[in-house]
Amino acid sequence: MLPTQNTPQPEAWAGHPKGSPAYGRLLAGLAFAGVATFAQLYSTQAVLPIMASDLQISAAEAALTISLATVGLAVTVIPWSFLADRIGRVRAMTLGITAATVLGLLVPLAATFPLLLGLRLLEGMALGGIPAIAIAYLNEEVHKVHAAMAAGSYVAGTTLGGLAGRLVAGPVGELWGWRAAALAVSALAAAAAVLFLVLVPKARGFTPARASGFRGAARTLGGHLRNPRLLALYVQAFLLMGGFVAVYNYLGFRLSGDPFGLPATVISLIFVAYLSGTVTSRLAGSLTLRFGRRTILLAGIALMAAGLALTLTQLLLLILAGLLVFTGGFFAAHSIGAGWTGGIAATGRAQAASLYNLAYYLGSSAIGWAGGLVFQSHGWTALALTVIGLACTTAVITAVVHPASGAGQSNTRQRNTRQRGAGQTPTGQGRTAQDGQASC
Secondary structure, eight states: OOOOTTSOOOOOOOOBOTTSHHHHHHHHHHHHHHHHHHHHHTTTGGGHHHHHHHHTOOHHHHHHHHHHHHHHHHHHHHHHHHHHHHHOHHHHHHHHHHHHHHHHHHGGGOOSHHHHHHHHHHHHHHHTTSHHHHHHHHHHHBOGGGHHHHHHHHHHHHHHHHHHHHHHHHHHHHHHOHHHHHHHHHHHHHHHHHHHHHHSOOOSSOOOOOOOHHHHHHHHHHHHHTOHHHHHHHHHHHHHHHHHHHHHHHHHHHHHSTTTOOOHHHHHGGGGGHHHHHHHHHHHHHHHHHHOHHHHHHHHHHHHHHHHHHTTSSOHHHHHHHHHHHHHHHHHHHHHHHHHHHHHOSSOHHHHHHHHHHHHHHHHHHHHHHHHHHHHHHOHHHHHHHHHHHHHHHHHHHHHHSOTTOHHHHHHHHHHHHHHHTTOOOOTTTOOGGGSOOOO
């Protein structure tokens, strides 16, 4: 029998609704992916002073174990995004997380410092298969009504992952050395990777993309880089993340020296400040509906600068309070910037997100390392003022480039309202990444 105009067509996949078993498994699976990724990526940060002393290297050289891992991630996020378009999000994430876990278990066995750096670089390259792909997968598999909340939950999971790795490494490193600390974090990441593989649901909203070749890829990326609003977000990611990592890389050195003299176990507790980011990354997404992305982004940057100013004192309580405010402000700004890239990009959203991640981790690598040169030469005050300057520069760029009215978000809501009024349901193809407010 030939089909007629009245023959019902298969409904487009709308995504898992909040409260469904698959929705819960998806969030739990991605949370464990975040733990496996960010526990490993920054696993040496809590033991940098111990590593510097054991290997007889400087603070800036020890920080290379962070910088090279983030460089590896930065240079591979775009290739991973194109691979995921071809083979699927879940398969690409599985490849990346498995390779990173194996490499992480080899890191404690490195016999020389150059070999250690090489393993950290490869580990970062493998981890490039997680951050941008996770957000793309989430937006394809979660119902658009709940995607913003789901993305905020994912980012909250990534902050907890980074915190867990640092809290494990600090005490273990003080008791048995940095190699034991790296092994303990790798074991934690391996367990999280297994749970990710067990929990994450099979993709239903993914459609393989045809290979566009080098010219097609260059055209997509070039279009994003010529968009001033996207470019401003990439600059924001580079400057803010670079300053953020520099603060956490070298605050431990400050607190271990005079007049504080804190042991490594106590210093590792400063990473509990990440919990403020767990809260603000979710809160920022909901506040944008009331105040707009631009306002919340600028407010997050202001909190960063204010919190960092408090660390200029010699009072430990004020330093820790400032770190809480600084961290909360950073994650609020980052969650808005990461989600906004997809809201601005009309096509090639996975690549837009990958460029954001590229800038984000290049900033972590370059400024996170260079901050050590400032710290070693001029002390903490100079480093803190430098990072405040980066935050102020970002605020000026954001205020100039982005419209004050938050028109992009408003227009998207109006378009969705018109579609609902016409009896249309936006499909996965029409979903904007504004529904996923944040990325790791």
